[in-house]
Amino acid sequence: MRYSAFWLACAAGLALLVTAPVSAQERSAVKQGFKLAAKTNKTILLFRPSVSVGEQSMGGLFEPNAAWTEQAKANIQAALDRFQARLGNAVVVAPEAYGDEARNLEEHMALFAAVSRSVIEYQFFVGNRLPTKKRDNKADMFDWSLGEGVAALPGARNADYGLFIYNKDAYGSTGRKVLQVFAMLGGVAVTSGEHLGYAGLVDLRTGDLLWLNADAEMGGDVREKDGSEKRVRQLLEDFPGSDIGKTDAP
Amino acid sequence: MMLRRSGFALAIATLSLLALSTMARAHKLRVQGAAVTVAGSSVTVTPSRDWNSLGKKIGKNTETWTLDGEQLNDVTFFAGIAPGNPLVKERSKKHAPLPKFTRTTLLVEVPELLEGTHRTYKNSGAFKLLSTQAATFLGRDGVFFTYEFTDEDQLTRRGEAHAAIIDGKLFMMTFEAPRLGYFARSENDFRALVTSARLR
Numbered sequence: 001m002r003y004s005a006f007w008l009a010c011a012a013g014l015a016l017l018v019t020a021p022v023s024a025q026e027r028s029a030v031k032q033g034f035k036l037a038a039k040t041n042k043t044i045l046l047f048r049p050s051v052s053v054g055e056q057s058m059g060g061l062f063e064p065n066a067a068w069t070e071q072a073k074a075n076i077q078a079a080l081d082r083f084q085a086r087l088g089n090a091v092v093v094a095p096e097a098y099g100d101e102a103r104n105l106e107e108h109m110a111l112f113a114a115v116s117r118s119v120i121e122y123q124f125f126v127g128n129r130l131p132t133k134k135r136d137n138k139a140d141m142f143d144w145s146l147g148e149g150v151a152a153l154p155g156a157r158n159a160d161y162g163l164f165i166y167n168k169d170a171y172g173s174t175g176r177k178v179l180q181v182f183a184m185l186g187g188v189a190v191t192s193g194e195h196l197g198y199a200g201l202v203d204l205r206t207g208d209l210l211w212l213n214a215d216a217e218m219g220g221d222v223r224e225k226d227g228s229e230k231r232v233r234q235l236l237e238d239f240p241g242s243d244i245g246k247t248d249a250p
Numbered sequence: 251m252m253l254r255r256s257g258f259a260l261a262i263a264t265l266s267l268l269a270l271s272t273m274a275r276a277h278k279l280r281v282q283g284a285a286v287t288v289a290g291s292s293v294t295v296t297p298s299r300d301w302n303s304l305g306k307k308i309g310k311n312t313e314t315w316t317l318d319g320e321q322l323n324d325v326t327f328f329a330g331i332a333p334g335n336p337l338v339k340e341r342s343k344k345h346a347p348l349p350k351f352t353r354t355t356l357l358v359e360v361p362e363l364l365e366g367t368h369r370t371y372k373n374s375g376a377f378k379l380l381s382t383q384a385a386t387f388l389g390r391d392g393v394f395f396t397y398e399f400t401d402e403d404q405l406t407r408r409g410e411a412h413a414a415i416i417d418g419k420l421f422m423m424t425f426e427a428p429r430l431g432y433f434a435r436s437e438n439d440f441r442a443l444v445t446s447a448r449l450r
Contacts, residue, residue: 062402110405115416118319129300131279134318144318147431207431 002128009113012053026124028238029142036161036201036210036240038088045159046084046203047094049076050166053222058175062168068223080234083232088241091161091163094121094155101154109148109151112164114143115144116198116214124214146207153204161210162202165235170194195219211240276301277280280315283445289313291329292450294422298442301325309338309373311396315443321403323427323436325443331420339366345369351420357393358382360413360422365397375400376406387414388421388449400404408433412444423447 053068084091097105122130125141133141150162156240172180172192183190197218201211219234221227237245272390280286285294289311301315308314308326315325328337333355336348349366361379368374377399385394385423387430392414408429413422427433 017292106404107406107430110403111428113433114321114403114428115318116403118321122319128277130277130319132300132302145431147435149430 010067010238013248016141019195024138029123030038030209030240031142031210032140032199032249034210034240036089037239038243040089040241043092043159044087044201045088045153045162046080046091047105047109047153047162047164048127049073049080050113051076051222052167053105053169054171055173056170056176057173058179060176062170062194063173068219068245072167072222075225076165076232078225079229079232080165082229086242086244087163087236087239087241088110090155092159093153094153097154104149105153109164109166111146112202113168113196113198114201114207115146115168116166116212116233119144119212120194120211120216122216142209142212144212145207146202146209148205148207150202150204150207156204158206162204164198164200164202166196167218167222167231168194169218192231197231197235199239202242213238253379276305278305284377287450289329291327293329294448294450295327295443296446297439298446299439300320301439307339309336312338317439318432319435321405321433324425325440326426328420328422328424330420333418337363337420337422338371339367341371352390353418353421355415357384357391357413357415359394360420361395361397361411364367364411364422366422368399372399375402376400385412387412387423387444388416388447390414390416406430410437410440421449 036177049082051069051073052064053072054062054064057063092232117241122133129178153162156162170193176192180190180192193214195218196216198212198214200214203210213235219229220229220231222231233244236242239245252406280297280303282299283358284365286298287294291311301317304314304316304320310330311328311330311332313327313329315327328448331351333353334350336350338348340346340348348370349363351363355363361382365377365379365412365424378397380396380398382393382395385390385392387394391414394410394412396408396410398406398408406429407426409424412426413420415421423444425437427436429441
């Protein structure tokens with residue numbers, strides 16, 4: 001009995017040591033040399049946020065829920081309307097896109113999400129950085145891009161920067177939660193639910209990512225109004241030139 | 251006694267998992283101009299620029315290189331897939347079986363093998379073969395094909411592959427990247443890798 005307790009303690013201690021870098025993970029970054037003060041003559045183009053909400057099946061698959069997604073879209077848009085005036089600079093909402101333009105915008109949003117995931121995995125998670133990027137990171141470089149194709153997005157000609165916002169929320173199904181409990185009893189860590197939230201400011205001439213706030217464990221239940229407000233505040237905290245996150249209660 | 255054993259076993263299992271997860275994160279630098287073997291095989295390549303070899307493997311005879319993460323640029327070496335095996339590791343033989351490379355697989359069937367693998371392994375909803383042509387790879391008769399696919403993340407990626415069947419085993423190099431900018435940006439670096447590939 002004493003021996004098993006000893007081994008379990010050793011395992012738990014090592015688990016803490018190995019997982020420590022995860023908790024030390026960074027969540028936001030700014031491109032070297034980029035500064036955006038409040039009340040400049042720069043214009044920020046706000047693209048309609050990408051929002052998808054669903055359940056995480058027992059096997060971990062995402063199962064979209066149309067009603068939750070529609071509710072979350074409305075909640076997040078309402079929260080954005082409130083926070084928009086506090087971004088510090090002129091914000092214009094991107095014009096509605098149709099046909100090929102809409103598909104192009106959707107693909108750029110998907111690219112933004114893929115770039116954000118790469119930043120989280122290979123830059124924000126310091127212990128997992130790619131060798132070719134380690135040298136850059138020593139010099140505090142943040143060099144990621146969506147490419148010059150962003151210049152052709154609807155509304156881009158009349159703005160300086162584009163603000164991309166992406167949310168994907170998968171709430172653990174009952175089966176997933178049960179699996180989590182049984183896995184825990186077996187000493188295996190199984191997560192229930194996934195809450196991805198990325199906000200990024202992009203140079204609309206070059207496509208370079210100037211600022212990114214990205215996390216795979218966002219707070220706020222986007223199906224609720226209060227939760228969406230919390231989510232949007234969390235996404236936009238420390239946005240260059242804004243006071244969001246600096247004066248708000250946690 | 252029983253509890254002691256189970257505690258011990260649990261501890262060992264946890265330690266093993268931790269050790270494996272730590273090892274899996276060790277990415278390696280592949281330096282410009284330095285010849286290196288890939289996927290523990292007899293294939294060598296000499297990169298024309300620095301690349302990262304990812305610590306995680308998608309299959310027994312594979313190795314993945316990237317510049318910005320495999321979601322943005324993914325070079326995968328399939329170095330000697332033996333008959334009876336899938337290209338990548340099967341997640342579930344029962345629920346998500348993968349197509350296998352077999353003794354009777356022909357070069358012209360390799361694109362279909364990759365497509366079937368993508369549809370199951372990556373949950374690709376759309377996979378479109380754009381072109382196929384005979385080409386030399388590793389100094390042998392082979393096939394070169396290009397394709398486009400969209401994964402669960404709704405991002406359309408372009409891909410190209412060079413493959414040959416040598417002594418009954420499949421050798422292939424693929425490059426996949428988002429068609430928005432990323433594919434064109436590193437296409438030539440990938441082709442330089444293909445040209446440098448040698449079988450010892």
